[in-house]
Amino acid sequence: MSISKFTSDKVKERMDIEEVVGDYVPLKKKGQNLWACCPFHGEKTPSFSISPAKQIYKCFGCGKAGDPIQFIMDIEGIGFQEAIRHLAGKYGIEVEEDEARTPEQEQAQSERESLLIALGFARDFFVKNLNTPEGKSIGLSYFKERGFSPAIIEKFDLGFALDGWDNLLNAAKKAGFSEEILLKAGLVLQKEGDPSRIYDRFRNRAIFTIHNISGKPIAFGARILTKDKNQPKYINSPETPVYHKSDVLYGMFQAKKAIRDLDNCYLVEGYTDVVSMHLSGIENVVASSGTSLTEGQIKLIKRFTDQVTVLYDGDAAGIKASLRGIDLLLEGGLNVKAVVFPEGEDPDSYSRKVGTEAFQTYLKEQSKDFIGFKIGLFKGEFSRDPIRKAEVIREVILSIGKIPDPIVRSVYAKEAGVLLDVDEEIIHAELNKSLLKSQKDQYFKQKEEPEADRPFEEFIPSKEEISIHEILRLQEREMIRLLVNYGWEKLDGQEMHLCQYLLQETEELEFETPIYSKILKMYRYKLAQKEIPGKDFFKTVEDLEIKNEIINLITPRHEISTHWETTHQILVNKEEDDLTLTGFRTILRLKRKFVRKMMEEAKAKIKNAENEHLGDDQVIEFQELYFALKKVQIEIDKELGIVVG
Known part of the structure; x- marks a missing residue:
């Protein structure tokens, strides 16, 4: 069923380009327009222009352009009708449907929209399961043990998958969903060797709903609640047309406003860490969901802030193994700080152990910039070993070299020299060597690309x-x-x-x-x-x-300053x-x-x-x-x- 022209017109009258784009990227005023780093391609210098007077956006880097509706279509990857629904929900406009429908309109529902509807049904199904006798005794009791309040459970769409092979499958088929759509959404599986045997992917597990940036369910994480060594602790939705895990951070939908308002993003590892921190009154937090940090996830954080604080569990070996994430964050143009919890603790356990006020105080007092954090992590190793100290110095310099801003690099180089008790000139000399090597590697990498593979049209015209x-x-x-x-x-x-x-x-x-x-x-x-x-x-x-x-x-890309006149x-x-x-x-x-x-x-x-x-x-x-x-x-x-x- 298509949206009526009356609703579309009402949305177009009410929508505001500044409000719509501002939900996704921080905007800065310059002249008559607003500017931001483009959310559609990686960049360090803002080339994404928003004109409130004309109600349009234009990126001078990648060429993306349009009005508020087009922006929602581009950034959410949805069609016109879904974009209108999204904006109608944002502005509290009631959606009216056209009564008369053509056969083409009946079939116009795209695969993506069908998958989102199926995933929304699954979310509702898992949430309702918490009110069943089985859900109350197993799923709800697990959440209560962790101190999750009813409001938090509702806020994050937490749920429970009943024990059984086809509970969701049968309910979804009864609601009119095809097995093909359920398979593509990653909600059910086909038995190996017997494609006709289809069963639920999630069974007898606590469910954590994963949302996209606009709040639609796109995937699920499921935690086992029994002590079965033959089963993994967590199973997650597979990659689907609507879920690419490398571009998603758990809790971003709930956190984006707080991240933008506080200009800082806490980065944790797991679902329960995010939920527990919300219980402690800290909402600007997201999780990489146990996967290595990706470029897409870093770009997602950068839409809302340039400041990120990584929270590490109290496990020295685990911290050292995950330091690569800090270099990726620095390379992405983010300012990085870190907090380490006491031995054996993580954000979830420590927040429950010390309480809200003490937990918030700990985060403020223990936050260190990445240089102090990294040097402090290895200080015990190199205090009596000059060779190890030289290795640490090189590792720190490599991290500093990832920072794209030369002024910030210089500041950190000076701080590193003080903390490592090394002449600043030596730090700068090694840093320049590192930068030069990086530039050479990049140059030769580009040179090695086979020119024969380039299409003829790409060659410079006469x-x-x-x-x-x-x-x-x-x-x-x-x-x-x-x-x-x-x-x-x-x-x-x-x-x-x-x-x-x-x-x-x-x-x-x-x-x-x-x-x-x-x-x-x-x-x-x-x-x-x-x-x-x-x-x-x-x-x-x-x-x-x-x-x-x-x-x-x-x-226009440039405008004359009013100060001239x-x-x-x-x-x-x-x-x-x-x-x-x-x-x-x-x-x-x-x-x-x-x-x-x-x-x-x-x-x-x-x-x-x-x-x-x-x-x-x-x-x-x-x-x-x-x-x-x-x-x-x-x-x-x-x-x-x-x-x-």
């Missing part, structure tokens, strides 16, 4: 191709940009709109760039209907290619100050490029006629055409003030 086709494309783009941004403006002292002038002057020109040709035809069509299409019209067209290109055209009294001319002159020059430049293209074609015909011996008459005809075009170019050059030797 100078002639750039001078004709590329420059013509840029001039076509410039005219379309003026049309979209200022088409409705009237020329100085005239009743004519800029769009009328531009379209009249280009009536006989045929644009060779397909996207600009499409936009131009659409513009002419709307104008014929007595309507001048503006930015808002093009932002709502269904053609995604056109919509993205329009956003590129109306989003208000503080320094320096007036800067803008193109909109004299659209008559701007439009005139744009048309001249565009025509000049078309004339240049026709001249190149005439030259090619002259050469071909001479090579093919087609006769002097034909050669002369092409030469006359060439010189006639040359005269036109000279006249245009005079108007533009171009001097050609």
Whole structure:
């Protein structure tokens, strides 16, 4: 069933680009726009621009662009209908469905949406199981032993999988879910050697629901509650189209607001660590769920903060084995601190042991930056062993070398010199060697990539191709940009709109760039209907290619600071100050490029006629055409003030 146009329109009226994007990345104001590091690709310097006035976003790094609806579609990987539902839920708008449904609409539910619905059903099923006699005596009693309150159980969608081979399978099939969808969602398994035998993946276990960033269930972790050495302590959902464990952190949905507000993220290992810390009043915490930290998970943290504090269990051997995670966090541009719990303790056990207030105090007092933490970890080993100390120094320098910011690197190098009692110059010298080696390795790695595997289109075009086709494309783009941004403006002292002038002057020109040709035809069509299409019209067209290109055209990468005029009294001319002159020059430049293209074609015909011996008459005809075009170019050059030797 599709969402009604009334609901879509209501969502579009209410949605705000700043609020929508702000749920996923921290925004900083610069001029009239807001900026952030792009959530769609890794970057250290913000190139992701949000325009509150235009209600659009644009990344100048990867090219992603759109409105709030498109942003939700891109970042959540969902369709238009689901994006509208998401935004309707955010703004408390009641969703109305269209009563009449076409057969196409009946089948429009994508596989991804079907999987999310099935996983939502499973979540509800596991949660309800806690109220059954078996769930109360086993699952609920386990959660109560850990001190989990009813509110926390509800907050994290904790549940219980009943003992039995097909409890969930039968309930889901009764609710209308196919075995195929349940298999793809990772909720059931096929017996090896007998594909017709299907059974529940999770049985007689406590269930921890894993949510995506917007709160939808996408996977489950299940803990065994009996002492069975033949069974693993935890089993987890497999990779599915909606669950990629390398991009997910447990508890991020519940933690994202606190992480952004407090500008710090606590990183722990397990599900129960996250839940216990919430019980202690600490909500800015996520877990890697027992897996090694990945680049995708680091990017997810960086969406909300640059500060991360890693919490380590009181196990020296385990800490040393997991130090690679700190280097990955540093490489990802995060500022790293660490806290180590007493021997034999973890965040879950220690928070229950000492209580909320003492636990929070411990985190504040024991937090150390990664340099002090790493050196302190090995201090006992190298205090009487110079060789081991040299090894530790090199390990610390390698970690510092992972930091992308040179100023931060320098600060940590100085601190390392003090803590290790080593001359700072030696630290910097070794650091420079490490950085140089890293750069060389990266260079040779890129050089080794086989050039033969590159597609032909990736090779640089010839100078002639750039001078004709590329420059013509840029001039076509410039005219379309003026049309979209200022088409409705009237020329100085005239009743004519800029769009009328531009379209009249280009009536006989045929644009060779397909996207600009499409936009131009659409513009002419709307104008014929007595309507001048503006930015808002093009932002709502269904053609995604056109919509993205329009956003590129109306989003300037740089803007002039207001301080030039208000503080320094320096007036800067803008193109909109004299659209008559701007439009005139744009048309001249565009025509000049078309004339240049026709001249190149005439030259090619002259050469071909001479090579093919087609006769002097034909050669002369092409030469006359060439010189006639040359005269036109000279006249245009005079108007533009171009001097050609």
